[in-house]
Amino acid sequence: MKLHSRNLLGLEGVSKEDLTLILDTAASFKEVLERPIKKVPPLQGKTIVNLFFESSTRTRISFELAERRLSADVVSFAASGSSVSKGETLKDTARNIEAMKIDMVVIRHAAAGAAHFLSRVVDANVINAGDGAHEHPTQGLLDMYTLREKYGSLEGLRICIVGDILHSRVARSNIYGLRTMGAKVSVCGPATLIPKEIERLGVEVYHHLEEVIPHVDALNVLRIQLERQQSGYFPSLREYHRYFGVTKEKVAKASRPITIMHPGPINRDVELSADLADSEHSVILQQVTNGVAARMAVLYLLGTSD
Amino acid sequence: MKNRKVIIDAEGFRRTVNRLAHEVVEKNTGAEGIVVVGIRTRGDYLAHRVAEKIEEIEGKKVLVGCLDITLYRDDLRGRLDQPQLKSTDILFDIGGKVLVLVDDVLFTGRTIRSALNALMDLGRPSTIQLLVLIDRGHRELPIKADFVGKNVPTSKKQEIKVLMSEVDGEDAVYVTEQD
Numbered sequence: 001m002k003l004h005s006r007n008l009l010g011l012e013g014v015s016k017e018d019l020t021l022i023l024d025t026a027a028s029f030k031e032v033l034e035r036p037i038k039k040v041p042p043l044q045g046k047t048i049v050n051l052f053f054e055s056s057t058r059t060r061i062s063f064e065l066a067e068r069r070l071s072a073d074v075v076s077f078a079a080s081g082s083s084v085s086k087g088e089t090l091k092d093t094a095r096n097i098e099a100m101k102i103d104m105v106v107i108r109h110a111a112a113g114a115a116h117f118l119s120r121v122v123d124a125n126v127i128n129a130g131d132g133a134h135e136h137p138t139q140g141l142l143d144m145y146t147l148r149e150k151y152g153s154l155e156g157l158r159i160c161i162v163g164d165i166l167h168s169r170v171a172r173s174n175i176y177g178l179r180t181m182g183a184k185v186s187v188c189g190p191a192t193l194i195p196k197e198i199e200r201l202g203v204e205v206y207h208h209l210e211e212v213i214p215h216v217d218a219l220n221v222l223r224i225q226l227e228r229q230q231s232g233y234f235p236s237l238r239e240y241h242r243y244f245g246v247t248k249e250k251v252a253k254a255s256r257p258i259t260i261m262h263p264g265p266i267n268r269d270v271e272l273s274a275d276l277a278d279s280e281h282s283v284i285l286q287q288v289t290n291g292v293a294a295r296m297a298v299l300y301l302l303g304t305s306d
Numbered sequence: 307m308k309n310r311k312v313i314i315d316a317e318g319f320r321r322t323v324n325r326l327a328h329e330v331v332e333k334n335t336g337a338e339g340i341v342v343v344g345i346r347t348r349g350d351y352l353a354h355r356v357a358e359k360i361e362e363i364e365g366k367k368v369l370v371g372c373l374d375i376t377l378y379r380d381d382l383r384g385r386l387d388q389p390q391l392k393s394t395d396i397l398f399d400i401g402g403k404v405l406v407l408v409d410d411v412l413f414t415g416r417t418i419r420s421a422l423n424a425l426m427d428l429g430r431p432s433t434i435q436l437l438v439l440i441d442r443g444h445r446e447l448p449i450k451a452d453f454v455g456k457n458v459p460t461s462k463k464q465e466i467k468v469l470m471s472e473v474d475g476e477d478a479v480y481v482t483e484q485d
Binding site for chain 2: 001002021024025027028029031032035036037039040041042300301304305306
C-alpha cells in the first residue's frame with residue numbers, strides 16, 4: 001500500500017483508495033497517542049521544515065507534535081522576523097531551505113496555489129497546511145477521520161458546512177474529501193458568503209439553517225472572520241448569529257442528535273453558541289486530537305515512500 | 307516449479323503448541339505474572355493458542371496482546387511497497403511482567419529486534435522470553451529463542467510457510483523450494 005502522490009497539496013482528485021489508506025493509518029497512530037511513550041521511530045533522520053507564512057497556532061503545533069512523535073527533526077519558521085519581511089520571494093526562500101538538505105516541507109501561505117508552486121520548485125515532499133481560500137487538506141482529513149470514527153463509515157453520511165464558504169479552504173477540502181468517500185455534503189450561509197456555482201462541486205446550497213437541520217447528521221460550523229463585517233458581507237455579528245449562528249434551540253428541531261464540528265478557533269456565541277460547543281454532541285476537541293493522528297498518517301505515508 | 311513439503315501437519319501443530327505451553331509454565335514455575343504478546347499477523351494467533359493452553363494447564367487467566375512492529379522496522383524506507391500499518395493492541399501494563407513474545411518463524415532476527423524496541427517503548431517487563439514455532443536459522447543479529455517448536459535448517463532459497471486456520475483455513479507448516 002502506498003499513496004499515489006509524493007505530495008499532499010489538496011484533497012481534490014485524491015482517490016477513495018488513498019483517502020482510505022490515510023484514514024486507516026491515522027487510526028493506528030491514534031493508538032500510539034494513547035501510549036505512555038507517544039513516540040515512534042519511522043521518520044528518524046528525516047528533516048521537516050514548517051514554513052508558516054500566515055499565523056496559526058493549532059495547525060502548527062499539531063504538525064510539530066506529529067513530526068516529533070514520528071522522530072523527525074523539525075525546524076519551524078514564522079514569516080515575521082524572517083527574510084520574508086526583507087522581501088525574499090517564496091521561490092528563493094524554498095530553494096535556500098532546500099540547499100540545507102530538507103526532506104519534507106509543510107507550508108501555510110495566504111496565496112492559493114503556494115503549495116503547488118513550491119512542489120514544482122523543490123524536491124522535498126510538500127504538504128499543504130492551508131493555502132489562501134483554496135485547500136487545507138489535513139483539516140479535511142481530520143474532519144473525515146472524526147466523522148468516520150463516530151459513525152463507522154462516511155458512505156451516505158449527510159454533512160452540512162455552515163458559514164463563510166466563500167473564503168474557506170476548510171470547506172473546499174471537506175467537500176472534495178467527503179464527496180469522494182460517498183458522503184452527501186451541503187453548504188449553508190448568507191448568499192454573500194456562498195461562492196457562485198458551488199453546486200458544481202456536487203453540493204446542495206441552503207440559505208436557512210432551519211431547512212437543512214432536519215436532514216443532516218453533522219454540522220461543520222466555520223469560523224466567521226470578524227473583519228468580514230467591515231467588508232459588508234453581512235450587516236452585523238448579531239444579525240449573523242440570529243440567522244446563521246448554530247444554537248441549541250435550532251438543532252433541537254432535528255429528530256436525532258446532530259454532531260457539531262468546528263475547525264477552531266471558535267467565536268463563541270457568534271457562529272456557534274457556547275453551550276452547544278461544550279455539549280456532549282460536540283466533537284470539537286476530538287477533532288484536535290485526531291488532527292495529530294491524521295497528520296502523523298500523512299507524514300508517515302509520504303516520508304517513508306521513497 | 308516449486309515443490310512443497312509438509313514439515314508440520316495439523317496434529318503436529320497442536321502437539322507442538324501444547325509442548326511449548328508446557329515449557330513456558332515449566333521454565334517460569336507456573337503462570338504467575340506471565341503475559342503473552344504476539345507479533346502481527348500469525349504470531350498473534352499463535353500467542354492466543356499458547357495462552358489458552360497455559361490457562362488450561364494452570365487454571366489461571368493469561369493476558370494476551372498483539373504487537374504491530376511496522377513503525378520499528380529497519381527496512382521501512384527503500385521498499386517498493388509500504389507495509390500496511392496496523393494497531394498494537396496491548397490493553398494491559400507490561401511493566402514488571404514476564405512477557406512471552408511470540409512469532410511464527412525466527413529467521414534473520416530483525417523482526418524480533420524491532421519488536422523488542424517497540425516493547426521497550428510500551429513499558430519495562432521484568433523479563434522478555436521469545437517463543438517461536440519455527441527456527442530456520444540464518445540469523446543476522448545476536449538473537450536466540452527461549453522456546454522453539456521445531457528447528458528447521460534451511461537454505462536461503464527455501465521458504466517457510468506457516469498456515470493457521472484463523473486466516474488460512476488449515477494448521478500446517480510447509481517448506482517450499484525453488485528448483
